[in-house]
Amino acid sequence: MSTFHARAHRPTRSSRGAHGLNRLPVAEQRRRRQRGRMRSADLLATACWSSVAVAVALFLASGGAQVTDVASGLTVAGIVAGLVATDLILVMVLLAARVPLIDRAVGQDSAMVLHRRLGKPVLYLVLGHVVLVTLGYARSDGVGFVDESGMLLSGSDLVLALIGTILLILVVATSIVAVRRRFPYEVWQGIHLLSYAAVFFALPHQLSSGMVLATGTWQRVYWIALYVLVFGAIAWYRLTVPVIRTLRHRIRVEAVEAVAPGVFSIHLSGRDLDRLGALGGQYAIWRFWTAGTWWHAHPVSFSAVPNRTSARITVRELGAGTGRLGLLAPGTPVSIEGPYGIFTPMTRTSPKLAIVAAGIGVTPVRALLEHSTLEAGEVTAVLRGTEHGHLYLWDEMEELTVRRGGMLYAMFGRRPPGSETWLSAEAASRGVTLLSVFPDLFQSDLYVCGPTRWAMLVVRDAREAGLREEQIHLERFDW
Structure with a gap:
């Protein structure tokens, strides 16, 4: 193993302080920050699983879970599966909302790993909901599964729910790593946005089901509040905050500098960039407003800590999208989401x-x-x-x-x-x-x-x- 121009300097007494006494406050600050992050992560995990428990508990408390025979047992099991699936879908959406509290506690990369892991269980629960409820209704009505499916789909709300289920299957299927790598990033991201549509397609069916979310019940209040919280977070942190931040800092491309073949640094200028609050090791989502690049958002780390008027990112060309960034002209407007990350x-x-x-x-x-x-x-x-x-x-x-x-x-x-x-x-x-x-x-x-x-x-x-x-x-x- 070769040493790359390695040098070592002996610490002096003046730099360390007598007996290392200046070490104690720093160490204590680190311990407190670590304890705070661990508490936040534990609280977030508790809140997520508690939301599932509350959803099921409210249903059971409403008296709707009356099992008297096989048909009602199948129906109740299907309803519970649907409630858990819907709750977890909203958790997934919230994990992708780039909420600062979640980012500071576990990091956006860890949040998205969990988001992806929940995909398959949620899909299985949704499919279980469809099959179990249909079987329960079919047994109760004394007809076959296919005939019952036809009767259920005669209602417009359930047609929308079916569309939402199909969209969810598409999203989960394209999220499998082996499949995802076959798509350009932009195509995969566009498909992934269908998860929001899947939730909205399922909402009318959920609210129209008198057995589950009857008007004036605590269940209805809970679910409406959960939807407002989750999609309010998306609207604020994914849309509103980035627009405000972009307008406030007025970031522009200053220059593009070649670092190595296929690697280049983009020097950025702007106003009060130090107030972005970026820490060394963080990244942001960048969008460069030219005809060939505006439709592609790039998650790229800062390669230097921003000061008041300048920042820098360094990009490796991995495809046509990042390749175009090497041709950016000075003065190109830039929008930003972030900074993010706990690295x-x-x-x-x-x-x-x-x-x-x-x-x-x-x-x-x-x-x-x-x-x-x-x-x-x-x-x-x-x-x-x-x-x-x-x-x-x-x-x-x-x-x-x-x-x-x-x-x-x-x-x-x-x-x-x-x-x-x-x-x-x-x-x-x-x-x-x-x-x-x-x-x-x-x-x-x-x-x-x-x-x-x-x-x-x-x-x-x-x-x-x-x-x-x-x-x-x-x-x-x-x-």
Whole structure:
């Protein structure tokens, strides 16, 4: 494993303070922030599952769950499945609303992972609702499943509900990773927006069902309030706030700078950009208003911490959409959603900082390092590249690391064939491990960013070494 211009500075007494007494307030602040995030995450999880429990409890308390025979048992089971499915769909929509409280507690990437995981269970519940209710009604009416389906679909509300179910099946089917990769991002995103339509198509059927949501009942109040809360959050955080922020800061493209083949930095100018509140390591959703780019929103990390008048993002060309960004002209208007993410210094729990980044994953860690408060010798970083042409912003990482008296390592080359490791073949052959690179790993927070499968191998090694979960910070690019 080769050292990339690594330097080390010995900490001085003046920089650390006598006996490290200046360490206590910082450590206490970190512990309090961590406890606050954990409490917020627990409260959010409790609120989500409590909403499901309340939905079922209100139905049971209404007296509608009277099971006297097989037919009524099937019907009640189907209604409960439908209520749980609807509640979880609204939870999914809320997770995608980019609510700041959710982002600060668990991070938008984790919220979207949970959003995606709920997709299949929700679909199974919806299908179970349709089948069970139809079977229950068919048995009660003494007709077959097909005949009962025809009678139910004679009502316009249930036709709309069927359309909503079909849309939901389409959304879930195209969200499967193997399927999603076959679609351009814009097509997949457009299909995914149909989930909102699916909810609205199901709403008339839900409200017209006197057995479940009769006028004047607490159930009706609960569901209407839940719909207003969720879609109000979407309207405010996904639409209104980004428009206000864009108009306030008046962001424009200042220049586009080539960093490496297929990689370029977009320098941005604007008004009071420091008031965006962006932390090192965060990202935003960017939209560039030209004829060829306005319809594509790009989630891209800040590669430098914004100051009052300027900001910078660094982009790797991954397709036609990102390729067009390299041709942006100075003066192009830019809209912004965000900043988002908890891959920041604010999530640190330990005195030292360990960084592992590969490819374009260097961009958020470069801003993270810039924004971190560190004393001499408290940072160690590993930058990983398949070849020497992958040195995106490595010179800036070197400068920032050396300035803090830290160590910066470079690791080049492909991984050993057939081996599940994040190391290069050379490093693996020399017996390099995560602990040999970071001897103070257990006194460090580990920040990992790069291709997801590779990054998960780093995280795996950290967990196997015994590093606590709260010390591991992963930035995902695939959610």
